Amino acid sequence: MKKRREIILTHPRLIKIRQNFQDPMFEEKTKRSIDLLDKKMELNCKTQEKEWDDLQKKYKELQNSLRKSIIICNSCGRREGDRMYRPEDAGWFCTRCDKKLGRIHYLEDQVKKHFTFDQIDEFLLSYGSYLIKTKNDVLTESLLDDTPIPIEFQQELVELIQYYGGLDPSEICLNAEPKLMKLFESEFEEEFGNF
Structure with a gap:
């Protein structure tokens, strides 16, 4: 996405629907992460290096997919609240982190300028x-x-x-x-x- 996006829900029913949608997805991701980590623990990283590397790669892909999704804030990891997409940071952020990042980008610009x-x-x-x-x-x-x-x-x-x-x-x-x-x-x- 190239434009800034905001998803702000004010109606309580819509907020509940969003939460009911996000919770099972987050739980499934957590379950898959635990399964991958359990499989990794069973392997000997020296003798089964290829299998261990494959599991590590899958685990990182799973973590990155969650980080890039709208389910959690890309900065603080919170699941509650509205989301803002920041193209300059290429991720979805909660409103609190969005304000903080806006301030940080302003400060970085000031530092570069002065x-x-x-x-x-x-x-x-x-x-x-x-x-x-x-x-x-x-x-x-x-x-x-x-x-x-x-x-x-x-x-x-x-x-x-x-x-x-x-x-x-x-x-x-x-x-x-x-x-x-x-x-x-x-x-x-x-x-x-x-x-």
Whole structure:
């Protein structure tokens, strides 16, 4: 699909019909997944490598088909609620995740617009090493004051970095680095060429 789609149900009967339709499909998928995992557990992955690989492939296909379906949210996995199809993310999302992804895409656009690859790289290097050295688990304003990034854009960058997740700020930085660098992939390829 190339266009954004929304499926919003307000009538209680339609909501119940949707739930009655989704539940058996989800249960069947769960049953098939468990069966595949049980069969995999019975195999010796070294002596029956081909059979094990085939079962692994089937299991992944089953998981991907559910993830691409409208039954569950592609981000949080919730089954309840209305769905939005986001062509830029190629999946169906609940309304809550749709809003969150809209904000994240906005923040990514702002980062691309206001920062260079080098600024992001320098920020992540200094911020990540600072957190690892001090074992600090909060974003400190004094740290942000020391960066070359204009203060009006720092909070958007920090919000985006925190979205990428992790257990502590140093892990958050490590998770954010490849995703932020991917935003500047085309700029990097123009400067250094494609490897």
